[in-house]
Amino acid sequence: xxxxxxxxxxxxxxxxxxxxxxxxxxxxxxxxxxxxxxxxxxxxxxxxxxxxxxxxxxxxxxxxxxxxxxxxxxxxxxxxxxxxxxxxxxxxxxxxxxxxxxxxxxxxxxxxxxxxxxxxxxxxxxxxxxxxxxxxxxxxxxxxxx
Amino acid sequence: xxxxxxxxxxxxxxxxxxxxxxxxxxxxxxxxxxxxxxxxxxxxxxxxxxxxxxxxxxxxxxxxxxxxxxxxxxxxxxxxxxxxxxxxxxxxxxxxxxxxxxxxxxxxxxxxxxxxxxxxxxxxxxxxxxxxxxxxxxxxxxxxxxxxxxxxxxxxx
Numbered sequence: 245x246x247x248x249x250x251x252x253x254x255x256x257x258x259x260x261x262x263x264x265x266x267x268x269x270x271x272x273x274x275x276x277x278x279x280x281x282x283x284x285x286x287x288x289x290x291x292x293x294x295x296x297x298x299x300x301x302x303x304x305x306x307x308x309x310x311x312x313x314x315x316x317x318x319x320x321x322x323x324x325x326x327x328x329x330x331x332x333x334x335x336x337x338x339x340x341x342x343x344x345x346x347x348x349x350x351x352x353x354x355x356x357x358x359x360x361x362x363x364x365x366x367x368x369x370x371x372x373x374x375x376x377x378x379x380x381x382x383x384x385x386x387x388x389x390x
Numbered sequence: 391x392x393x394x395x396x397x398x399x400x401x402x403x404x405x406x407x408x409x410x411x412x413x414x415x416x417x418x419x420x421x422x423x424x425x426x427x428x429x430x431x432x433x434x435x436x437x438x439x440x441x442x443x444x445x446x447x448x449x450x451x452x453x454x455x456x457x458x459x460x461x462x463x464x465x466x467x468x469x470x471x472x473x474x475x476x477x478x479x480x481x482x483x484x485x486x487x488x489x490x491x492x493x494x495x496x497x498x499x500x501x502x503x504x505x506x507x508x509x510x511x512x513x514x515x516x517x518x519x520x521x522x523x524x525x526x527x528x529x530x531x532x533x534x535x536x537x538x539x540x541x542x543x544x545x546x547x
Contacts, residue, residue, distance in 0.1 A: 248396065248482070250393070252475075253452065253454075254395070255453050255454050255455075257453075258394040258398075259391075259397075261397055261426075262394075264422075264426055265401070265404055269407075272418075277407075281400075281404060281407055282400075284403055285392070285400050285485070288485035289403070289484060291485070312391075312393035313391070315393070315395070316394065333391075337391065338391045356391060356400075
């Protein structure tokens with residue numbers, strides 16, 4: 245079950261706020277600092293996902309990915325095996341909205357995915373990675389360590 | 391991707407980091423947010439004044455799911471936030487809330503209003519509660535912008 249149930253009106257402009265915050269903090273305090281803050285967000289805000297992963301229960305992670313990407317209107321493909329989760333997003337909803345706002349999309353924006361996922365996995369026996377297939381197309385991978 | 395639904399919980403983490411730095415750093419970030427928000431608001435506020443501000447926050451209260459009362463008068467706009475969705479999410483969070491989270495709102499709003507020729511008097515009431523009130527006046531009223539937290543520290547009955 246999801247820790248954060250969100251069913252209200254979607255305010256997609258927050259993707260613009262996330263992007264400008266990542267740029268601002270990377271520019272003023274360095275890329276490592278914003279990575280650290282994003283990992284802490286993954287670790288602390290998504291504590292319930294992390295604690296379940298530590299018990300080898302990825303159910304909330306799967307629910308989180310499916311619900312929030314569905315809610316944002318993304319097309320995706322999910323493949324789950326005993327030791328690996330592959331979540332392919334064909335067009336990132338955050339990038340799509342930035343383009344709609346007329347804002348540039350740069351690779352640094354993707355730190356929100358790679359670092360938040362890394363924070364969710366920290367200390368759980370799971371690792372995360374992101375394979376970039378195109379500017380807006382990626383696969384998020386979660387693997388159980390052997 | 392951080393879901394747009396969860397942005398404010400990330401925002402909270404940013405403010406927690408800034409709280410560890412000298413206060414000028416928080417102020418610099420508020421200015422940056424304010425400059426970003428000017429793109430959506432300044433022309434409207436300059437052109438339509440209090441009515442334009444009413445239009446902006448009327449739209450926001452729907453899109454951001456706010457329980458917000460707006461009262462437009464000839465000489466002022468009164469905003470009463472009954473349940474702020476932003477602080478509500480920050481409080482409904484497995485991460486700890488940033489004490490000064492609420493301050494970002496007047497932190498970006500007041501500079502835009504002042505550029506448009508208005509001032510705002512904010513009462514945050516209590517940084518731990520998702521409600522506040524504010525009144526916007528034309529700068530020609532002679533009033534000054536201010537931020538208070540009128541109920542903070544008062545004993546609970």
